[in-house]
Amino acid sequence: MAAPHDARASDTALVEKGRYIATAADCFACHTSPAGKAFAGGYPITTPVGTIYSTNITPSLATGIGHYTKAEFFEAVRRGIGRGGRHLYPAMPYPSYAAITDEDMGALYAFFTSSVAPVEQENRPNTVRFPFNMRSGMVLWNWLYLDTATFHPRPQETPQIARGRYLVDHLEHCGTCHTSRTLLMGPSSAHYLSGSVVGVWYAPNITTDKVAGIADWTDSDLRDYLQTGHALNRGQAAGPMAEVVTNSTQSLTSGDIDAIIVYLRQVPAVAGDEKQSRTSFGLADHPEDAERGLTTSADRGWKVFSGSCASCHQAEGQGINAYPSLTHNSTTGGPNARNLVATILAGLERRSGDSSVFMPAFGSKALWVNRLSDEDIADVSNFVLKTFGNPSVQIDASYVAKRRAELTP
Ligand code: HEC
Numbered sequence: 033m034a035a036p037h038d039a040r041a042s043d044t045a046l047v048e049k050g051r052y053i054a055t056a057a058d059c060f061a062c063h064t065s066p067a068g069k070a071f072a073g074g075y076p077i078t079t080p081v082g083t084i085y086s087t088n089i090t091p092s093l094a095t096g097i098g099h100y101t102k103a104e105f106f107e108a109v110r111r112g113i114g115r116g117g118r119h120l121y122p123a124m125p126y127p128s129y130a131a132i133t134d135e136d137m138g139a140l141y142a143f144f145t146s147s148v149a150p151v152e153q154e155n156r157p158n159t160v161r162f163p164f165n166m167r168s169g170m171v172l173w174n175w176l177y178l179d180t181a182t183f184h185p186r187p188q189e190t191p192q193i194a195r196g197r198y199l200v201d202h203l204e205h206c207g208t209c210h211t212s213r214t215l216l217m218g219p220s221s222a223h224y225l226s227g228s229v230v231g232v233w234y235a236p237n238i239t240t241d242k243v244a245g246i247a248d249w250t251d252s253d254l255r256d257y258l259q260t261g262h263a264l265n266r267g268q269a270a271g272p273m274a275e276v277v278t279n280s281t282q283s284l285t286s287g288d289i290d291a292i293i294v295y296l297r298q299v300p301a302v303a304g305d306e307k308q309s310r311t312s313f314g315l316a317d318h319p320e321d322a323e324r325g326l327t328t329s330a331d332r333g334w335k336v337f338s339g340s341c342a343s344c345h346q347a348e349g350q351g352i353n354a355y356p357s358l359t360h361n362s363t364t365g366g367p368n369a370r371n372l373v374a375t376i377l378a379g380l381e382r383r384s385g386d387s388s389v390f391m392p393a394f395g396s397k398a399l400w401v402n403r404l405s406d407e408d409i410a411d412v413s414n415f416v417l418k419t420f421g422n423p424s425v426q427i428d429a430s431y432v433a434k435r436r437a438e439l440t441p
């Protein structure tokens with residue numbers, strides 16, 4: 033009687049392992065559309081060549097991956113080759129997943145085939161433009177960029193650093209957002225983790241550079257950020273990073289979070305143009321207040337700030353409770369205004385554990401929201417930048433209009 037029971041116990045263990053790998057690899061984020069059913073696809077990914085929709089990866093036989101054999105599943109996830117030989121676009125991060133070990137792949141397959149609920153939902157057609165819509169072009173791309181070796185620790189690596197590298201480069205694919213791309217959309221190795229545009233957002237430099245990177249974040253800052261999306265007087269996760277925290281990093285074991293941190297600590301520094309670290313900007317000095325706008329009620333940006341932002345972030349931007357300070361904040365001290373403008377336009381909603389944080393979307397079309405025009409947003413951003421953040425970054429209304437268009441293509 034013991035054998036069948038043990039077999040079931042080890043199946044359950046395999047499925048649970050697969051659930052953890054799927055969480056660490058954040059399959060949910062891309063394969064679930066807003067308010068849609070888990071893993072049923074339809075999530076739009078905007079790329080410079082058109083919009084690519086993720087597909088239904090529930091085990092539905094009619095519309096999902098129910099017919100995938102284990103070998104076919106491995107090919108899709110690690111080689112970007114779908115059932116029947118269709119080349120997938122690298123919007124599916126198979127170049128990062130290529131190194132996932134056979135053992136982890138087996139667990140993933142067990143999870144997707146036996147624990148995910150089948151959902152009947154047809155895939156949405158992509159709007160990728162010629163010539164990029166010819167999937168055969170991916171053969172060349174794969175030849176240039178796809179490294180098909182599975183993961184092996186390097187001789188000089190401690191097991192913890194190796195685990196961190198496996199998580200950062202492969203399962204969590206942090207570089208798909210934090211590493212900029214070459215003209216052919218391949219990752220640029222010289223710019224590894226040194227910051228990149230992601231749609232309307234900006235994924236900052238997370239290398240060890242003392243000015244441009246995160247050398248001044250302590251281990252506990254990084255732990256707080258990855259586990260809750262918020263690190264006091266450092267930064268908070270909005271947009272795609274809020275999804276990473278919500279769907280993935282908050283559920284990692286503390287051992288895996290520590291491995292990520294230890295690994296990030298030895299990533300080579302990549303410098304930028306910044307002169308001062310983005311979390312080092314304090315409140316503008318008092319003698320300059322008038323000039324910088326803090327005390328002049330004539331400044332339009334101050335008016336918008338005082339009407340739309342100060343109730344939460346407080347009059348001197350110092351924040352209170354769950355409302356973060358706008359000084360010593362990577363979003364106001366960074367090298368560009370993308371995350372500031374994107375947060376004002378899109379707002380922020382993030383859940384971790386039982387707590388959630390919310391900031392309204394001032395670019396929303398909903399009637400009940402206090403909507404702000406491009407000009408209002410440019411003015412308030414300039415006020416925030418010069419009073420609380422990096423005063424050398426200033427924007428105009430057309431900058432905001434471009435970001436608004438990127439947000440709602
Ligand atoms: C960054 C977004 C993203 C993440 C993360 C992601 N996928 Fe995908 N995936 C896609 C997109 C987009 C497609 C469709 C690509 C295309 O049409 O060329 C896709 C396609 C697939 C396919 C092919 C399905 C079919 O319709 O034949 C499989 C299987 C798959 N993904 C599995 C996974 C698994 C398992 C994970 C987690 C380990 C994962 N994906 C994580 C974006 C993602």
Ligand code: HEC
Binds near residue numbers: 209233236257268
């Ligand atoms: C889907 C894209 C995406 C992925 C994947 C991603 N990030 Fe991010 N990350 C961002 C964006 C965008 C921001 C800026 C968020 C903000 O300021 O609101 C960010 C911010 C951060 C920050 C804070 C930097 C600062 O100065 O505020 C850290 C640290 C970070 N990410 C680490 C990671 C790590 C480690 C991983 C992998 C485990 C990862 N990210 C994966 C997009 C991503």
Ligand code: HEC
Binds near residue numbers: 270343354389
């Ligand atoms: C209803 C309260 C509320 C209002 C009003 C509000 N915010 Fe926020 N804001 C928040 C919360 C909550 C967060 C996120 C805190 C966290 O992530 O831990 C946030 C985050 C931010 C961030 C950091 C975003 C990032 O990507 O890291 C900036 C910058 C910001 N707000 C600026 C503004 C500006 C400018 C206004 C006015 C146009 C404004 N906020 C209005 C509550 C508010």
